Amino acid sequence: MTNIERCIGCYSCMFACSRLRFRVVSLAKSAIQVKSAGGIERGFVVVVCRACVDPPCAKSCPTGALVPRPGGGVIFDESKCVGCKGCHEACIVGAVVWDEERGLPIICNYCGFCTKFCPHNVIAFESVGRELLV
Amino acid sequence: MTDPSLYNVLYIDLTEGTYEVQERRDLFEKYLGGTGVAIRLLEEECPKGADPFSPENPIIFAVGPLTGLYPLASKTVAMFKSPLTGNLGESHAGGRSAVAIRLAGYGAIVIKGASKRPVYVSIFNDQVRIKDATTLWGMRSSYAVGRVLREVEPGAGKRTIMRIGVAGENLVRYANVVVESYRHFGRLGLGAVFGSKRLKALAIAGTRRVEVDDFKAYAKVYEEIYKEAVRTEVMSKYHVLGTAENVLPLNAMGALPTRNLTQTKFELAENISGELLAEKFLVRKMACTHCPIGCIHLASLRIAFAPGHEYETLIIPYDYEPIYALGSMLGIGSAEGVLRLIEKVDGLGLDAISTGVVMAWATEAYQRGLITDKETMGLRPNWGEDVDVYIKMAERIARRANEFYSALADGVEVAASKYGGLDFALTCGGNEVPGYHTGPAALVGFLTGSRHSHLDSAGYSIDQRALRAPMTDEEMVRQLVEEERFRNVLTSLVVCLFARGIYKLEVVSKALEPLGIVLSSEELLKMGSEVLRAKASFKAREGYSPHKLRIAKRFIETPTPLGKLTEERIRNMIKMYVERAGLSDVYGPP
Numbered sequence: 001m002t003n004i005e006r007c008i009g010c011y012s013c014m015f016a017c018s019r020l021r022f023r024v025v026s027l028a029k030s031a032i033q034v035k036s037a038g039g040i041e042r043g044f045v046v047v048v049c050r051a052c053v054d055p056p057c058a059k060s061c062p063t064g065a066l067v068p069r070p071g072g073g074v075i076f077d078e079s080k081c082v083g084c085k086g087c088h089e090a091c092i093v094g095a096v097v098w099d100e101e102r103g104l105p106i107i108c109n110y111c112g113f114c115t116k117f118c119p120h121n122v123i124a125f126e127s128v129g130r131e132l133l134v
Numbered sequence: 135m136t137d138p139s140l141y142n143v144l145y146i147d148l149t150e151g152t153y154e155v156q157e158r159r160d161l162f163e164k165y166l167g168g169t170g171v172a173i174r175l176l177e178e179e180c181p182k183g184a185d186p187f188s189p190e191n192p193i194i195f196a197v198g199p200l201t202g203l204y205p206l207a208s209k210t211v212a213m214f215k216s217p218l219t220g221n222l223g224e225s226h227a228g229g230r231s232a233v234a235i236r237l238a239g240y241g242a243i244v245i246k247g248a249s250k251r252p253v254y255v256s257i258f259n260d261q262v263r264i265k266d267a268t269t270l271w272g273m274r275s276s277y278a279v280g281r282v283l284r285e286v287e288p289g290a291g292k293r294t295i296m297r298i299g300v301a302g303e304n305l306v307r308y309a310n311v312v313v314e315s316y317r318h319f320g321r322l323g324l325g326a327v328f329g330s331k332r333l334k335a336l337a338i339a340g341t342r343r344v345e346v347d348d349f350k351a352y353a354k355v356y357e358e359i360y361k362e363a364v365r366t367e368v369m370s371k372y373h374v375l376g377t378a379e380n381v382l383p384l385n386a387m388g389a390l391p392t393r394n395l396t397q398t399k400f401e402l403a404e405n406i407s408g409e410l411l412a413e414k415f416l417v418r419k420m421a422c423t424h425c426p427i428g429c430i431h432l433a434s435l436r437i438a439f440a441p442g443h444e445y446e447t448l449i450i451p452y453d454y455e456p457i458y459a460l461g462s463m464l465g466i467g468s469a470e471g472v473l474r475l476i477e478k479v480d481g482l483g484l485d486a487i488s489t490g491v492v493m494a495w496a497t498e499a500y501q502r503g504l505i506t507d508k509e510t511m512g513l514r515p516n517w518g519e520d521v522d523v524y525i526k527m528a529e530r531i532a533r534r535a536n537e538f539y540s541a542l543a544d545g546v547e548v549a550a551s552k553y554g555g556l557d558f559a560l561t562c563g564g565n566e567v568p569g570y571h572t573g574p575a576a577l578v579g580f581l582t583g584s585r586h587s588h589l590d591s592a593g594y595s596i597d598q599r600a601l602r603a604p605m606t607d608e609e610m611v612r613q614l615v616e617e618e619r620f621r622n623v624l625t626s627l628v629v630c631l632f633a634r635g636i637y638k639l640e641v642v643s644k645a646l647e648p649l650g651i652v653l654s655s656e657e658l659l660k661m662g663s664e665v666l667r668a669k670a671s672f673k674a675r676e677g678y679s680p681h682k683l684r685i686a687k688r689f690i691e692t693p694t695p696l697g698k699l700t701e702e703r704i705r706n707m708i709k710m711y712v713e714r715a716g717l718s719d720v721y722g723p724p
Contacts, residue, residue, distance in 0.1 A: 009421055010426045011233075011424055015424060022343075024345065024346075026343035028237075028341040028342075035290060035291040036290055040315055044291070117360060117426070119426040119427070119428070
């Protein structure tokens with residue numbers, strides 16, 4: 001997140017994520033979430049995986065479906081997930097979006113596609129040391 | 135085929151407190167959506183001669199096949215019988231409304247009947263609830279209504295909350311519906327129709343998805359349109375200064391209606407220009423859902439309300455039209471003044487253009503002695519001299535404070551019919567005039583356009599082209615008809631009209647193809663003509679005739695940049711329009 005106060009709330013990033021990852025048009029299926037900060041005049045909150053080096057979501061996973069990713073963040077193995085929602089609750093920024101339809105978490109895979117559709121450069125895709133930030 | 139959720143029409147009956155969903159593939163396959171589908175639903179649902187304030191008058195919202203799928207397909211079309219003009223009511227708004235309706239699983243929503251007590255309707259996917267709004271009724275500001283519903287309704291950030299102000303409750307015939315605080319179904323009185331149904335608000339949110347036939351092709355076309363929108367100059371003016379950019383150029387060419395169009399140049403235009411507002415007051419730009427442009431300009435205004443550095447800070451949206459109507463038309467030459475008046479008018483839920491034109495007439499009528507302190511309840515309007523006079527006047531209109539203000543609340547034509555001064559009561563087809571005294575094309579466009587709006591056929595652009603290279607009246611009319619047909623294609627998709635430079639017909643065809651809709655440019659234009667014709671038929675059915683239009687003398691007396699107009703010339707151009715648009719059989723002989 002580079003310039004959150006510049007967000008105009010167009011949701012193009014969310015549509016980009018759902019388009020690439022899920023091949024659907026949806027605001028529910030996106031690893032990046034734009035929310036109102038409480039009344040449009042106050043601007044927006046953009047929630048996306050911070051690629052923690054020691055990710056709480058992975059630590060909360062009882063089956064090893066989420067494992068830390070070299071360089072930060074996590075890798076998700078859908079076949080091992082039992083849908084306990086532990087990861088969803090463990091992420092205090094709310095970046096583990098819950099896919100109600102499939103009963104699975106939506107985990108950012110750090111592809112950076114969303115950043116190509118931000119008209120105001122609110123989000124950028126960059127590598128910072130060991131930590132990968134979107 | 136396109137995603138079938140678009141075919142779902144949600145019918146809500148406020149009298150019975152019931153709802154049902156019907157699949158209307160027939161309508162969407164033929165007319166795409168938006169304007170095209172809404173006019174057919176209006177024909178079906180609105181009985182001939184219905185009182186606009188009776189339960190019989192339906193409220194229709196429609197989106198289209200591009201909604202949710204492509205950038206700039208961000209608008210919702212509303213249709214109803216207008217309590218202001220007595221014929222077609224059509225108004226468009228963006229905000230979160232269009233994508234919310236589509237992702238809730240609908241292509242259109244029809245609201246019929248009337249509730250006995252104040253209610254609001256909450257739609258979340260397939261859950262539809264009619265809820266008590268007693269506590270919201272009479273609330274001083276439409277902003278406050280949004281603040282309450284924001285806390286109790288689902289879908290934060292992605293939902294739409296449409297609501298009316300006290301003007302709508304009191305059936306002011308040009309009351310609007312406020313959407314997401316800063317966007318509006320502004321024109322022709324949708325807010326009053328809400329009020330007549332005791333419908334205070336409508337909250338819509340959804341979590342559904344839209345399926346696409348050929349996803350690969352869709353994603354490709356998406357990227358092309360997105361890039362064109364953000365990386366080229368086609369749309370930059372809407373983002374940079376916004377529509378307020380128009381103030382200075384229109385003033386320079388002598389087309390900025392000032393002091394009830396007694397003048398077309400405003401000596402204080404610089405003070406209310408887009409440039410000045412951007413430099414001194416602009417604090418944030420915002421977008422409708424799925425629009426990467428962000429034309430919504432929000433100003434911040436700090437007002438001292440007591441000694442000792444006591445301040446309140448207002449966030450106020452501004453655009454060209456409110457600046458014209460609540461600025462130059464009233465002779466208000468300070469940005470602070472205009473912003474304060476916009477904030478008041480929005481909060482009351484009044485249409486800015488109609489309110490400004492009505493108050494401009496009232497000012498002139500007061501100066502000419504047609505009305506006195508008795509009628510105005512002591513207010514002494516004197517152009518820009520005192521903004522507070524206009525703030526109070528707007529409040530009194532919204533509350534229909536006495537017989538005079540009640541007449542103002544019925545529109546400037548009603549007021550002038552009662553108190554005199556029709557020659558300077560500035561309506562076209564019963565609708566208060568937008569701010570472009572550019573020449574014959576604009577005026578003929580306002581008079582003939584199905585919404586009597588600058589957005590119907592954009593005659594002001596044609597006039598400006600004619601300024602650069604002279605044009606015959608025939609050519610102007612030809613361009614008006616062509617533009618109106620094209621715009622009815624865009625508003626059926628539904629694409630924002632600001633994106634008209636991007637969504638050329640061949641781009642529209644290309645965007646529709648991955649959705650399984652194959653239509654050539656010619657077929658699209660043919661559909662646009664049919665939609666226009668259907669709207670004209672509804673207007674004619676409800677008593678509108680282009681041959682019986684009142685043309686206020688002021689439009690003729692005040693010269694345009696293209697010279698002084700004559701009534702004969704305008705009437706002749708109207709005749710040409712009817713023929714050219716192929717509507718002679720609809721409207722009958724002159």
